[in-house]
Amino acid sequence: MRSVVFVAPFFAETTLRFVSALSRTEDVHLVLASQEPERKLPDGLRGRLGGYVRVRDALDPSTIAGAVRDVAKGTSRPVDRLLGTLEELQVPLGEVRDALGIEGMGAEAGRNFRDKARMKQLLREHGLPCARHALVETPEQAQLFVGHVGFPVIVKPRAGSGSRGTYRLSTPDDLVGCLRSMPPTPERPLVFEEFVVGEEHSFDSITLDGRPVWYSINDYLPGALEVLREPWIQWCVLLPREVDDPRYDGIRRVAGDALAALGMDTGMSHMEWFRRPDGDVAISEVGARPPGARFMHLISWAHDFDLFRAWADVVVHGRFTPRPRPYAAGAAYLRGQGSGRVSGIRGLEAVLAELGPIVVEKRVPAPGQPPSGTYEGEGYVIVRHPETRVVRNALARIVSTVRVDLA
Ligand SMILES: Nc1ncnc2c1ncn2[C@@H]1O[C@H](COP(=O)(O)OP(=O)(O)O)[C@@H](O)[C@H]1O
Ligand SMILES: [Mg+2]
Structure with a gap:
């Protein structure tokens, strides 16, 4: 029997498909940790869970760690798998796995996937093909990068999803407008990329x-x-x-x-x-x-x-x-x-x-x-x-x- 904790901040329809699939897997004791009240769970699914933990912030590593410890205490055995399918959970889950010695991807690897600048840097270091990029902390660095690769460029948040906050800049005016509306700073850098045609x-x-x-x-x-x-x-x-x-x-x-x-x-x-x-x-x-x-x-x-x-x-x-x-x-x-x-x-x-x-x-x-x-x-x-x-x-x-x- 494997003791599994699945973290889902909210009950999105697809998220529940993953939970349901886990609950039907053989030799699993499954606990769901979520911010949602338990009563919002579909009836059939509730009966197939080994437990439910309501948490205040399902993206917060110390909250997740607390839930995992409670599960381990309640079942008198260590948790074997800590899982989640959300883009935003990759790093927090890695941190908790690291801290509690749970098998699976740690926070360092999680950051490789979550941080778009770090990801491209690593790929490039391994000789793998990807767009040229720069992590830009000042408007001057943005100008420098664009001077180097030429228009158009793509600008995006370091850890985005769903193309939100992602723009194609085609002209110097576009660049000025971008730097004015979302000025990059060391605290809030932007990723600039060469525009890939294809x-x-x-x-x-x-x-x-x-x-x-x-x-x-x-x-x-x-x-x-x-x-x-x-x-x-x-x-x-x-x-x-x-x-x-x-x-x-x-x-x-x-x-x-x-x-x-x-x-x-x-x-x-x-x-x-x-x-x-x-x-x-x-x-x-x-x-x-x-x-x-x-x-x-x-x-x-x-x-x-x-x-x-x-x-x-x-x-x-x-x-x-x-x-x-x-x-x-x-x-x-x-x-x-x-x-x-x-x-x-x-x-x-x-x-x-x-x-x-x-x-x-x-x-x-x-x-x-x-x-x-x-x-x-x-x-x-x-x-x-x-x-x-x-x-x-x-x-x-x-x-x-x-x-x-x-x-
Ligand atoms: N360097 C690029 N050149 C051309 N198009 C890009 C580039 N980077 C991103 N895009 C476009 O923007 C979309 C969103 O960027 P992406 O890096 O996939 O971020 P997200 O995490 O928001 O999906 C991509 O699916 C692609 O259509
Ligand atoms: Mg994408």
């Missing part, structure tokens, strides 16, 4: 003891930042069936080394990367956590299994059986146009009827729902089919015909 992708993989054992690749249609900046774009993500396509050779060659350089041990990681027009790869960023944006669902559909359950087996028992890929899969994210709340949806019924059984999952935006403000939009449709071409066409059809109105 197609954006993910490389989502499973490693056991630092050894990559399985991966999946997604194509972003188009890149995340472009989606966020252009309110009319409804994002699509395509998981092609041909994961062995030669156009992915570049990332296959370097991904394992990149994960090793950053200190990935056992679990799932989410790597984003660019394929430049000449085929060269630039590794963009890596999270030592499972991917978001329904990628877990997409990967599950394409491989005809439950990746949440597989993830739980990986992180608790360190075992995984690689899966073949009988399908391509894709997600079309339905995004509200205009401003206000969701007031109506046009064209969805017709396109669903037209596509028929290749639609395997959907979330229809509900009238009155506030906009998410993210590239994931207000809802989604997932399709799958043995032929990548069919999935690609279906995604194009969905986003060109469905309109979600905000008013």
